[in-house]
Amino acid sequence: MMERPVIHGRCVQGADRPSMSQTMQSVLVAFARVSPEADCCLASCPVCRQGELSVWEDPSQGMVLYDCPTGCEHQDILAAAGLTVADLKLRGPVV
């Protein structure tokens, strides 16, 4: 299993953390049962509905990335969530 990158403060909005980007917010709206963790958000996978999907921002790629631990195809997850690749592109404010 791929280790997910640690990007602190990129998920939860709060006084001690930078705000999450509009992209991250709009992506998270598309998923169910989102719960913020220290280094990413967990959400219900829209494909298998079992996996805890990890969702995080990767500023180096300029994208919101996600991964299902049960191995669902990224394209399937995107389609099931009603998103397109364009929806994953980071746009401000990026801290």
Ligand SMILES: [Zn+2]
């Ligand atoms: Zn899944």
